[in-house]
Amino acid sequence: MVQNEIFALGRVDSILNKTLLLLIAFGVAPPFPLALAYVPTVTSRGTPIRWRSPGKLNLFGNPLNQVGLSPSDFFNAVLLGLQRWKGASAGGIDFDYWQGTDSQTFPPNSNYNGVSSIYFSSQVTGQASRQTTGQFANPGLSSNVLGMTQVWYHTDSGEIFETDIELNDIHFRFTNNPKDTSGFGNEIFSTTGASAEKSPLSLSQVYVQNVITHELGHAFGLSHSGGLQSTMLFMESPEQAHLGCDELIGIHALYPVSDQNQRGTIVGKVLTPSGAPILGAHVVAISQKRGTVLATGLTNPKGEYSLEALEAGIYSILVEPFYAGPQALPSFYSHSSSAVCPKHQSFSRTFATQSDLLHLTPIRVAASQSTRAPLLTLRCDESLPTLDTLDDPVLTPPSGPTENSSSFGIVDQIKDSSPNHYRLLGLSGHLELHALSYTLYSPIKVSMTLEGESEILLESKTFDPVYQGDSGYTNHDSVIESDHLPFGDYTLKVTSEPLQISDYPAGPISIDPLPFYVLTGTINASPPALTSMIPLNTRCRANEDFPNYSSPHHIPSTPSASSYSGGGGCGTLRSKDEDRTRDITPDLRQKEGFFWTGILLIFVCRLAIHLHRITGKANLKE
Amino acid sequence: MNIRKCRFFYWILLTVSTQSQATSFYPQPFPRTVGQAPHVIRGKIGMNYSDWGKDEGGTKRIYTYYELQVTEVLKGPEKPNGTPTVSPNIMFREMGGVKDGIGMEVGGASQFQRGEDVVVFLRDKGPDGFFEVQGLMMGKMNIQLDSDGQEILSGPALMTEVTDGSHPNPPQKWSLNALRSLINHPPTHSDPPAQAAPQASESLIPTASNLSGPAPQLQPQDDVESPHRNWILWAHRVCWILCALSAGLGGLILLRSLRDGPK
Numbered sequence: 089m090v091q092n093e094i095f096a097l098g099r100v101d102s103i104l105n106k107t108l109l110l111l112i113a114f115g116v117a118p119p120f121p122l123a124l125a126y127v128p129t130v131t132s133r134g135t136p137i138r139w140r141s142p143g144k145l146n147l148f149g150n151p152l153n154q155v156g157l158s159p160s161d162f163f164n165a166v167l168l169g170l171q172r173w174k175g176a177s178a179g180g181i182d183f184d185y186w187q188g189t190d191s192q193t194f195p196p197n198s199n200y201n202g203v204s205s206i207y208f209s210s211q212v213t214g215q216a217s218r219q220t221t222g223q224f225a226n227p228g229l230s231s232n233v234l235g236m237t238q239v240w241y242h243t244d245s246g247e248i249f250e251t252d253i254e255l256n257d258i259h260f261r262f263t264n265n266p267k268d269t270s271g272f273g274n275e276i277f278s279t280t281g282a283s284a285e286k287s288p289l290s291l292s293q294v295y296v297q298n299v300i301t302h303e304l305g306h307a308f309g310l311s312h313s314g315g316l317q318s319t320m321l322f323m324e325s326p327e328q329a330h331l332g333c334d335e336l337i338g339i340h341a342l343y344p345v346s347d348q349n350q351r352g353t354i355v356g357k358v359l360t361p362s363g364a365p366i367l368g369a370h371v372v373a374i375s376q377k378r379g380t381v382l383a384t385g386l387t388n389p390k391g392e393y394s395l396e397a398l399e400a401g402i403y404s405i406l407v408e409p410f411y412a413g414p415q416a417l418p419s420f421y422s423h424s425s426s427a428v429c430p431k432h433q434s435f436s437r438t439f440a441t442q443s444d445l446l447h448l449t450p451i452r453v454a455a456s457q458s459t460r461a462p463l464l465t466l467r468c469d470e471s472l473p474t475l476d477t478l479d480d481p482v483l484t485p486p487s488g489p490t491e492n493s494s495s496f497g498i499v500d501q502i503k504d505s506s507p508n509h510y511r512l513l514g515l516s517g518h519l520e521l522h523a524l525s526y527t528l529y530s531p532i533k534v535s536m537t538l539e540g541e542s543e544i545l546l547e548s549k550t551f552d553p554v555y556q557g558d559s560g561y562t563n564h565d566s567v568i569e570s571d572h573l574p575f576g577d578y579t580l581k582v583t584s585e586p587l588q589i590s591d592y593p594a595g596p597i598s599i600d601p602l603p604f605y606v607l608t609g610t611i612n613a614s615p616p617a618l619t620s621m622i623p624l625n626t627r628c629r630a631n632e633d634f635p636n637y638s639s640p641h642h643i644p645s646t647p648s649a650s651s652y653s654g655g656g657g658c659g660t661l662r663s664k665d666e667d668r669t670r671d672i673t674p675d676l677r678q679k680e681g682f683f684w685t686g687i688l689l690i691f692v693c694r695l696a697i698h699l700h701r702i703t704g705k706a707n708l709k710e
Numbered sequence: 711m712n713i714r715k716c717r718f719f720y721w722i723l724l725t726v727s728t729q730s731q732a733t734s735f736y737p738q739p740f741p742r743t744v745g746q747a748p749h750v751i752r753g754k755i756g757m758n759y760s761d762w763g764k765d766e767g768g769t770k771r772i773y774t775y776y777e778l779q780v781t782e783v784l785k786g787p788e789k790p791n792g793t794p795t796v797s798p799n800i801m802f803r804e805m806g807g808v809k810d811g812i813g814m815e816v817g818g819a820s821q822f823q824r825g826e827d828v829v830v831f832l833r834d835k836g837p838d839g840f841f842e843v844q845g846l847m848m849g850k851m852n853i854q855l856d857s858d859g860q861e862i863l864s865g866p867a868l869m870t871e872v873t874d875g876s877h878p879n880p881p882q883k884w885s886l887n888a889l890r891s892l893i894n895h896p897p898t899h900s901d902p903p904a905q906a907a908p909q910a911s912e913s914l915i916p917t918a919s920n921l922s923g924p925a926p927q928l929q930p931q932d933d934v935e936s937p938h939r940n941w942i943l944w945a946h947r948v949c950w951i952l953c954a955l956s957a958g959l960g961g962l963i964l965l966r967s968l969r970d971g972p973k
Contacts, residue, residue, distance in 0.1 A: 129815055132808065137815065197769045200812070212767040230845035231746060232867070234734035238771070239815040243808050260736070270736050299734045312818070322818070323869075324734045415820060415847035415866050422821045431857070595737055597869035689952055696960020 127311040127320070127386055128342060129239065130420045134388065135246040136342060137239060138309040143181035143343050145170070145251070145307060146204060146644060150194040151187055153208035155261045157296060163187050165264075166206060169301040169329075171634040173308055176336050178621060180343030181308055186639045193643065198238045198252035204307070206253040206300070231259040234324055235299045237306040251307040255299060262296035266559040269295055270324040295559070297329035305335060309342055312416045314370045314408070315384045316527050316593055317563070317627050322412040325593030326559035333628035336621065337383040340397035350618060352453035354395040356461030358387050358407050360428040360435070361468055365391025368414060368424025369435075369466070372406040372528070373398065376450070376497050376608040377616050379522020379567060380626045386410065386421065399618040400455045404448035404497045404606065405440040406528065407464055411598040429468035437528070437600055438467045439499045445472070448497035448606070455617070472501045472604055481511040482580075483609050495610040500582075502532060502603040507583040510607070512538075516575035517612040519568070523582060525605035526564035527626070529592060532584040532603040533564040539579045554626045563626055564591065573611075582607065735818060735848065735866070740884060743867050744892055747831035747844050750785035752853070752886075753778040755826045756799065760807030763838050772814040774807040775840065776822050778830065785893045802832055802841035818866075819843075820850035827853050829863065829889070853886060861886040 129137040139145065149166050151159035163185075170183040188194045196207035209229055229236055233256055240250040255262065305320050312322040318334040331339075340351065358369050368386050371393045375382040382403070387393045409426030410417065417424070426434040440449040440462055451461050483496045500508055512519075523534045555563035564587060568580075584603060589596045616624060623630045744750065756777030763773040779799045806816035820843050822828065831849040832841040843849040851865040863884045 131813060137813075197767065199770050200772075200814070212769065230743075230848065232736050232738040232743060232845055232848050233818075234736050236734075236816065236818075236846070238805075241813045241815065243811050243813045249812075294736070302734050306815075322735065322866075324736050412866060412869065413864075415850065416818055418815065419821050422823065432854070595869065689956060692956040692960065696956060696963055699960060700963040 127313050127384070127417065128338075129306065129309050129311045130418045131241070131243055131246050132419055134420050135244070136309060137241045137246040137248055138342050139181065139248045141343060142179070143177075143308065145181070145183045147183060147185045147307075148194045148203055148205050149185060149187040150189060150191070150196045150205065150207040150211060152189055152196065152211045153255075153257045153262070154210040155208075155257045157257075157262050157264075159187065159189075161264055162296070165296045165300050166304075167637055168297060168632065168634070169304045171637065172301055172329075172331050172630075172632065173304055173335075173339060175630065175632075175634060176331050177339045177343050178345050178347060180339060180345045184640055185637075186643055198254055200240055200250065202250060204251045206255070206303075208255050208257040210257050212254070229254060229256040229258065234260055234294055235303050237303045239306065239309070248307075248309065253300075253303045253307060255296075255303075259292065261293045262299070263293050264296065265293070266295050266297070266326070266329065266557070268293040269298060269326040269328075269559055294324065295329065298324060298326075299328075301329045301331070308339065310335070310338055311418055312412065313338075313384055314410050314412065314598065315372070315381055316529060316598070317381070318384070321594055322416040323594040326561035327557040327627065327629075330557070330627070330629045330632075333380060333382045333622065334384050336628055336630075337395075337397050340621075344397070347618075347621065348397070349456045350400070351397045352400055352455055353458040354393075354398060354403060354405070354451055354453055354461050355458055356393055356405065356440075356464065358391045358393065358464045358466065360466055362428070363465070364428075365389065366424075366426075366428060366466065367391070368410055368417065368421040369393075369426070370408050370410040371395065372408065374404040374406065374448075374497070374524065374606060374608070375399070375616070376402040376404060376495050377520075377610055377613055378624065378626075379520065379524065379565075379608050380628070381524070381527055382622070382628075386417070386424075389423075394458075398453050399616055399622060400453055401616060402495055402497075403451045403453055404608070405451060405461050405464065406437060406606075407439075407466060408437045408529075408598075409434050412594075428466060433468065435466040435468055436470055436602075437604075438464060439606075440464050441499065446498050446500065448499060448608075450495070450497065470602060472499065472602060481513040482607070483510075483512040483611060484514060493611060493613040495608070495613060497606065497608040499604060499606050501605070502534075502582075502584040505584065507581050510580040510582070512578040512580060512609070514575070515578060515611050516573055519570045519573045519609070519611050520613070521568040521580060521607070521609040523566040523605050523607050525584070525603075526587065526591070528604075528606060529598040529600050530602065530604045531587060531599055532605070533587050534566055534582055534584045534605045536566050536568050537581040537583075538568050538570070539581060540574075540576055555629075557627075557629075561593075562591075565626060567626070580607075735846075737869075740868055741892055741896070743831065743845065743848060744785075744889065745896055747785065747849070748834050749783070749832040749841065750829060750889070750893060751778065751780055751800070751832060752782040752784060752827070752829045753780040753799075755779075755822045755824055755828060758822065758824070760809050762809060763803065763840075764836075765842075766837055771805055771816075772807040772809045772812065773803040773805055773840075775801055775803045777801055778828075781827075784829065784890060800841060802830065802843060803836075803838075804843045805846070816846070818847045820847045822850070829853065829886070831867075856883070856885075863889060 131137060147166070147170065149162065151157070151162040153162070166187070167185060170185055174181055174183060186194070191211075194207070195201065195203055195205055196211035198205065235253060235255045237254075238252045239248055240252075241248045302319055302324070310320050313320040313334050315321065315332065315334045317327070317332040319328045319331050320335060320338075321328065340348075354373060356371070358366050358371070360366050366387055367389045369391070371385045371387065372381055373383045373385075373395050374380070378401075383395050383398060385393050385395050387407075410421075410424070414421045414424045428435050440451070441447060442449055449462055451459055453459050482498060484494065498510075502508065519538075521536060521538070523536050525532050525534045551567040551569070553562045554565050554567050555561075582605070584605075586603075589599065592599055616622070622628050756779050758774055758776045760772055760774045762770060763775075764770050777799055778801070804816075804819050804822070806814050806819040808814075820830075829851040831844045831851075833844045834841070836842050845867070847865075848867040851863045851867065854862050854864055856862045863886060868884055
């Protein structure tokens with residue numbers, strides 16, 4: 089028996105770690121779950137943290153705040169956030185939401201009390217001390233933290249028991265204006281050029297739905313993402329209120345539903361230049377058909393990844409550092425590092441390419457199947473081969489008798505600001521060309537022009553920008569689409585212009601020094617398989633015509649805070665209603681700890697004496 | 711009995727477990743982050759453990775408590791006598807952890823590894839008598855050596871720092887010397903610090919030559935953990951030492967018995 093205080097001490101942790109190392113040395117390696125698509129919140133052993141299936145969140149909101157957000161606006165913001173996640177999951181998760189100002193029923197705190205709460209910081213008790221000390225009751229919520237989600241979970245199974253969301257209305261003014269965002273990535277910011285030109289007043293205003301939708305993602309078990317268009321991006325950014333492609337895939341992977349048989353998986357492995365597996369590398373799956381980043385994930389300690397719940401189709405894989413660093417991730421990734429190159433340099437964005445290092449390796453994902461991507465070794469050089477003169481066409485008509493479409497994907501870079509040209513031979517029908525640079529954090533915006541034998545094709549539609557949100561966010565990627573392309577040979581011209589740091593959500597941290605882009609194209613391809621679930625636009629933004637919702641009249645009874653103040657035995661959450669709670673305060677636990685220490689001491693002494701007696705008797709017999 | 715068994719299995723299964731995750735962060739200029747931290751301390755991370763604790767508002771959470779072996783106090787209350795004194799170690803805490811079979815994941819909480827050389831931004835001691843990390847992961851900086859041997863800071867708080875607003879250069883590098891200078895010579899704005907507009911940090915990066923003496927230090931009595939808290943840790947250590955002595959004594963008795971034979 090070991091008392092519960094002792095094993096938590098660092099010295100003992102060290103002993104335990106050594107014990108585990110010994111176990112590993114003897115071949116009893118702990119199993120590492122395959123890192124999932126999207127970035128999940130995981131336990132320290134890698135088990136995904138999620139609600140018991142089917143996931144149901146009963147959330148209690150307290151709308152009182154000091155920034156003038158009305159209760160109805162708050163209700164709508166929370167409800168919309170919940171409906172977005174529920175809608176994206178297609179039944180994998182559900183919710184009920186109640187709102188009120190009675191602090192007993194709607195406690196404005198993050199206590200472990202069996203009540204999942206969402207509330208504002210200003211309503212937390214202890215304002216008096218805050219006023220006297222000039223500090224904020226919750227030390228985490230400083231002036232660069234908009235909101236915080238606590239997730240209480242079972243350490244073994246990863247099942248979520250409770251989640252509490254606190255919104256920082258001490259430092260920020262929450263509004264209903266989508267244009268009120270942190271600055272990076274929206275047009276208001278871009279026009280002023282630099283963050284220094286934003287006024288302090290506008291700095292403090294934030295669109296409440298951006299924050300709530302993001303925090304609810306955490307409440308359902310998702311962690312931070314590195315995808316530029318992701319709601320779960322580690323930094324507040326425009327359009328975060330609307331779930332991105334990565335979230336639509338991630339919530340399905342975390343809470344599988346009946347349409348799983350229409351989805352497939354990419355598994356693969358990533359090695360450092362020295363051949364060692366890498367933990368926490370950010371894997372990005374680009375759908376060739378959609379021409380957008382559809383999903384992201386992280387590698388596990390074995391360097392393996394698994395991008396699940398993917399739509400069937402052809403994908404390209406890119407691996408990059410998780411630029412926010414392990415701090416933004418669960419502790420499972422705390423030992424991850426991208427500094428695997430000489431002189432402690434970080435590795436460069438690395439694509440899964442064919443031997444010419446230009447053509448992206450097509451990874452074909454079929455429904456209900458798992459496709460293994462080629463082993464990928466990270467590169468350290470900051471340059472890419474270029475297609476200065478490409479003799480072979482990048483896109484040709486379907487060649488085999490069984491094929492009725494063809495596609496391509498290449499990665500290239502702009503050199504000396506001069507345009508690149510690509511040949512497309514003998515094409516007719518429906519053509520789609522996508523150039524991705526912006527969403528991959530390349531520092532350029534690329535534009536495409538499709539030219540026939542003599543003149544620019546007017547029949548094609550050029551989408552520039554490909555997406556623009558009501559927040560002012562602009563996606564600077566490029567698309568050309570032609571429904572009825574006349575038969576002929578064509579030349580695609582790609583030009584570029586530089587973008588500013590301020591154009592990129594999350595700012596400069598993720599921007600690549602290399603002006604590269606990914607070009608994908610399809611001819612006569614059928615529409616993507618899951619357009620009903622994953623909307624066909626570059627951000628996968630869905631229509632938000634959700635059904636009307638009213639909170640149920642019956643509010644489920646919750647255990648009182650005093651009887652739910654922590655504890656629980658042997659990893660089982662115990663509620664008052666089920667008479668399974670042990671109300672143990674930390675002070676009592678400390679005393680209990682000393683009791684067990686004493687017992688241990690006595691046990692060791694008695695063992696020594698017992699052994700002494702045994703050996704004494706044995707010697708006597710001899 | 712079940713509890714005993716469970717504790718045993720915990721002892722076997724659990725490892726150091728600090729949690730993080732789940733927060734909306736807002737980009738803010740580094741000088742502002744520094745200006746808002748009451749304490750900026752460099753040190754080496756020692757032992758850690760997780761336990762229940764309360765914040766000022768009375769909210770009860772699981773925290774992970776860290777020992778910090780202080781090597782430099784860059785910012786803190788001024789000393790009354792000007793004598794530079796650095797206490798050997800302090801304890802601070804960060805939200806999140808595992809306790810009693812329950813995990814608490816907290817948004818973007820900073821994580822510390824034993825032996826890490828870090829600069830931490832701490833707020834004043836809370837009701838439990840511990841310093842607390844300010845701003846979650848924004849309150850932790852790692853220290854790396856650049857190619858010139860200069861100590862460079864790295865951490866999420868710097869990820870939106872830019873050299874200028876127009877060109878996608880790498881993020882601005884902040885040296886430890888620059889941080890010292892920033893603390894000693896905070897930027898003077900007409901705005902209060904909390905409202906200071908973000909600006910390129912280039913103008914705030916000093917050279918080593920314009921550093922003016924050591925950074926203010928914490929008062930010794932403040933940064934040493936109160937005996938009220940330390941005795942618990944020491945009591946644990948003493949218990950373990952007693953256990954080890956008991957085991958050793960038992961072993962010695964056993965060996966002597968085997969060696970001496972029957973009497």
